[in-house]
Amino acid sequence: xxxxxxxxxxxxxxxxxxxxxxxxGSISADRLSxxxxxxxxxxxxxxxxxxxxxxxxxLNLLAGKVHGNIYKNKxxxxxxxxxxxxxxxxxxxxxxxxxxxxxxxVFSLSCLIGAYSTHVDETFPRLIMGDQYVDMTIxxxxxxxxxxxxxxxxxxxxxxxxxxxxxxxxxxxxxxxxFFSVFTGFLxxxxxxxxxxxQYFFYTKKLLYISALTIWVHGTLExxxxxxxxxxxxxxxxxxxxxxxxxxxxxxQMVAKDSVKIIAGLIPIFIVAGFLESFVTRYSTVSTIPAxxxxxxxxxxxLFYFIYYPYKLHQHATN
Numbered sequence: 001x002x003x004x005x006x007x008x009x010x011x012x013x014x015x016x017x018x019x020x021x022x023x024x025g026s027i028s029a030d031r032l033s034x035x036x037x038x039x040x041x042x043x044x045x046x047x048x049x050x051x052x053x054x055x056x057x058x059l060n061l062l063a064g065k066v067h068g069n070i071y072k073n074k075x076x077x078x079x080x081x082x083x084x085x086x087x088x089x090x091x092x093x094x095x096x097x098x099x100x101x102x103x104x105x106v107f108s109l110s111c112l113i114g115a116y117s118t119h120v121d122e123t124f125p126r127l128i129m130g131d132q133y134v135d136m137t138i139x140x141x142x143x144x145x146x147x148x149x150x151x152x153x154x155x156x157x158x159x160x161x162x163x164x165x166x167x168x169x170x171x172x173x174x175x176x177x178x179f180f181s182v183f184t185g186f187l188x189x190x191x192x193x194x195x196x197x198x199q200y201f202f203y204t205k206k207l208l209y210i211s212a213l214t215i216w217v218h219g220t221l222e223x224x225x226x227x228x229x230x231x232x233x234x235x236x237x238x239x240x241x242x243x244x245x246x247x248x249x250x251x252x253q254m255v256a257k258d259s260v261k262i263i264a265g266l267i268p269i270f271i272v273a274g275f276l277e278s279f280v281t282r283y284s285t286v287s288t289i290p291a292x293x294x295x296x297x298x299x300x301x302x303l304f305y306f307i308y309y310p311y312k313l314h315q316h317a318t319n
Contacts (some may be wrong), residue, residue: 094310100231114196163274181237218277
């Protein structure tokens, strides 16, 4: 884009920001933060495409004014983690909500495909999960302990192994997005097939209720986090394929920063999911009420933090 066109496209917005700064006392901190993000994005684009230009100098000055207003009244006690999880991460989630939705759709459809494939071909679970795992599960069912796999390790080493493995898987799903989103889509598809196959396999054994109650105690957070990591990977790949008004490199760099923050934000959730799987899931068949409560609370947390709260935060920031 030519510099004059870039300037004309954004000059009204920049002028409005300049006017707002003259009455900064009436601007909320969230609004100032949103303006600062917009300006730094525009500044980065201008520095890449029009170095040493008057546009770059003007945006530098304007961004400096916004930055000064943000930090002039910032409370020193406000910690980085509170700011990150309370505002920055939810806004990033909202920003990339379309990629997250696509990730959810791909995963959900693949779950249905896995379940249907198991319905029409009873040997399909062996193809997906392997003979050893299927035989072990059948043996556990015959012994009256269908979910015995969750009791096969001591809690502490199981917690460490599962947590590390889940973080590793989420990072792979995210990093695969660098290959134009294709590999991320494939990994989401494969994991969805496995889940759908696994759940339908227990349905054929008339154990769907007990398997779902057991698996989703930890799986609600774990599976949702993998889907969110997949959304970060899709956003990463799309940033290069569909850069919009930015250069491909600049678009990729901006989204890469956001995606890494999403993955970092999922680490506490994976830790909680690993704890539940290692210390709680093995007892979920003893009493269904605690398991159901954990699943319900997990679902409410996900709906609030990753859907409702980002939307409300964005609405507040833009008003």
